[in-house]
Structure formats: C-alpha cells, structure tokens
Amino acid sequence: MTQQAAAVPRAGVPHGSETPHDSRGRRVVRRLPWWIAAAFLVGTALLWVFPFVWMVSASLKDNMEMFSGGLNLFPKDVVWSNYARAWNDAHFGRYLINTVVITVVTVAIVTIRCATCGYVLARYRFGGSRIFMGVLVATLFVPTGYTIIPVVKISMQLGLIDSLTGMILALSGGAYVSAILIYYGYFRKIPRELEEAAVVDGAGFVRTFFSVMLPLAMPVTATVAVLTFITTWNSFFLPLVFSFSRPELRTVSVGMQAFVGETATDWSGMAAAGVISILPVVAVFLFLQRYFVEGISGAVKS
Numbered sequence: 001m002t003q004q005a006a007a008v009p010r011a012g013v014p015h016g017s018e019t020p021h022d023s024r025g026r027r028v029v030r031r032l033p034w035w036i037a038a039a040f041l042v043g044t045a046l047l048w049v050f051p052f053v054w055m056v057s058a059s060l061k062d063n064m065e066m067f068s069g070g071l072n073l074f075p076k077d078v079v080w081s082n083y084a085r086a087w088n089d090a091h092f093g094r095y096l097i098n099t100v101v102i103t104v105v106t107v108a109i110v111t112i113r114c115a116t117c118g119y120v121l122a123r124y125r126f127g128g129s130r131i132f133m134g135v136l137v138a139t140l141f142v143p144t145g146y147t148i149i150p151v152v153k154i155s156m157q158l159g160l161i162d163s164l165t166g167m168i169l170a171l172s173g174g175a176y177v178s179a180i181l182i183y184y185g186y187f188r189k190i191p192r193e194l195e196e197a198a199v200v201d202g203a204g205f206v207r208t209f210f211s212v213m214l215p216l217a218m219p220v221t222a223t224v225a226v227l228t229f230i231t232t233w234n235s236f237f238l239p240l241v242f243s244f245s246r247p248e249l250r251t252v253s254v255g256m257q258a259f260v261g262e263t264a265t266d267w268s269g270m271a272a273a274g275v276i277s278i279l280p281v282v283a284v285f286l287f288l289q290r291y292f293v294e295g296i297s298g299a300v301k302s
Helices: 003-009 020-058 063-068 081-089 092-122 129-141 144-158 165-170 177-190 192-200 205-216 220-234 236-242 252-259 267-302
Strands: none
Touching: 020 092, 020 267, 063 081, 063 267, 081 267, 092 129, 092 165, 092 177, 092 205, 092 252, 092 267, 129 177, 144 165, 144 236, 144 252, 165 236, 177 220, 192 205, 220 252, 220 267, 236 252, 252 267
C-alpha cells in the first residue's frame, strides 16, 4: 500500500516530472558526499602541514616565547639570529654541503643500479631468477640495524670509515628492493618490439638500455630519485657512525645534535636548522611531483 501511494503522482504535477525545488534538492544530495570528502581532505591537509608551519614559526622565536606561546603561529618579535646561529655557530653550512654531495652521488648510483637490475629481471629469464626475486622481497623484512656491523667492518678494512666516499658507498650499497620492483613492474609492460627494433639496428645490451629503455622509464626514474633522495637526506644511523671521529663530515640529520648541550637545548636554533634541512627536500619533491605520481601509477597498473 505504501509503495503504491508513493508511485501516485501529486496533484497538479505530471507523472515523470519534478518541480525546481525537487531538482535542486536532488542536486544538493548528489553533491553532498563530494563536499564532505573535500572538507575531510582540506582538514587532513591542514593537520599534515601544521607541524611544518609551526616549526617555521618556532624558528623565528626565542626559547621563552617558543614554550610560552603554545600553538601560536605568529611570533611577537622575529628573531632572525636563529638562522645565523644555526648556519655559522652550528656549522650547518658545512653539514648542508656534505649532505648535498652524499645525496646526489647516492641517488645517481642507486638509480642506475636499480634500473639495470629491474630491467634484467623484467626482460630476461635465467636459472634461479624466481629465487633471486624471492630473496629480494625477503630482504624487505630485514632491519637496517642488522647490517650495520658488517658494513662498518668492511669499511674499516678498506680504510673508508672516516670519509665521504665510504659513507656514499655504504648508503648506496643497500638492496633498495622497492626501487628495483618499481622498475621491474614498469619494464614488464613495455612492448618487446622496441628492443627487437634496436637489435635489428645493431644496438647491443648497453645501447638498448641507455638509448631506448631508460628514456622511456623517466617517470619511474623520477620516482626512484625522489624516494632515494628523501631516504638518503634523512638517514641518520650510517652517517653518525661514519662521522663519529670526524665531526666535519656530519650531515644535517646528524648535525642536529649540535643544539643539544649537557645542561640545555637550543630549541629555536634547532627549529631553524630543521627548516634549513627540509627546504631542499620540499623543493625537489615539488619539482618532480608530476613524474613521481606518473611513476607510481605506472608501476601499480603493471
């Protein structure tokens, strides 16, 4: 009875038609979930960005205002000397140069190494290839701390323990399984006709890879470069060990210890150093974000 009554058109309203009020109401109902999603995403973005904004604000305050101001983002008196103290007194200028050199060389080594490994695993079949892939995936569950002792021992035997070269080799010598798998998934979906055409033109393995396959994988290369850049830039354990006896070799993450004293901690100076250390990462990500998204989506589709 209720369904029949609902199906009967209202008086004065033809069946199958609706008033402007009904049409407007349905449009609001259809759009309501999108507004809710948009509000949720905006709120999540604000919560995500707030710690960085607060750190920038804290870097412009003195230590007393930093603690008494709470979550206030506007300093009463802007203290630019925090950045000068972090750059000069804490030697963050030197630490930043060390970090840039280590990160750039490490990203180059890891990108080439993972690209060649992912290409071979995706395009060639050899005995034990599946076992090799299984071992690679298994290494994802091995903590980094378990490998620090053999890495340090080998570096000491080679005389590389207190040098930037040893630090670069230690940071770039990891498995980087996620990067290999990203390249593996991307190279698998590339048609084999491209390789066959290169072989017909007389290209060997090296020329085919660097002239044909690697240029096609530029989105994936940007993704791996960004991930490796962030990992290397924020690494702490290995740089701490390799610069323990030579403080001038510290990176920005290890250099944060300079603000921690025996009796007090320079929190505002540490906030200024944190802003200095995170700005290059944000700049690199903003510059490569389009390629980063394309590389991730391409690897997931494959």
